[in-house]
Amino acid sequence: MLFRSPTVAQMKQWKEKLQFSGAQMAQILGLKTARRWRDYADENKPQGIPPANLFMGAALVTLSQDEIDRVLDTMREVGATIDLAADGETHS
Template sequence: MKYKAPSAKELQRLKDELGLSSARMAKLFGLSSGRHWRGYTEQGEKRREISAQTLFFGLAQKELSAEAIERILARMRRAGATIDLSADVGEQE
């Protein structure tokens, strides 16, 4: 797979387009905090590049139907994963 991450500006534009706070973007993309999300939108050496998997995960939740998301989650569970999208990152069972 060939992948080039969106620029900080492009990710900021996506955040603005969605009208979400950094904390809400973090939750959507499965990140630990709004600070983690802001690392993708910073300029300069501190900037982190968003992985293809993280970008796919967040945007799939915005674009796919609830039924499609649930089918994927069910398949992940059959493969042995434990997943709860409503739980905070790092939350223990």
């Protein structure tokens, strides 16, 4: 797989296009806090968003709710616990 992360400027443009707050960007990208989004949006220390996080965000703003629910159901079938509306993140 070849993946090059969008630039900080491109991520900021996407945020503006979506008209999302930092907290909303963090939520769709699966980040723990809005502060984490600000880290990715910091031009002084560009680090690039991981492909899985970008995929999640793109899916959440592109797919229908039924399609998202199907993906989440598959994740649960595999054994994951997931609640997109919950605060915090657990990796166990």
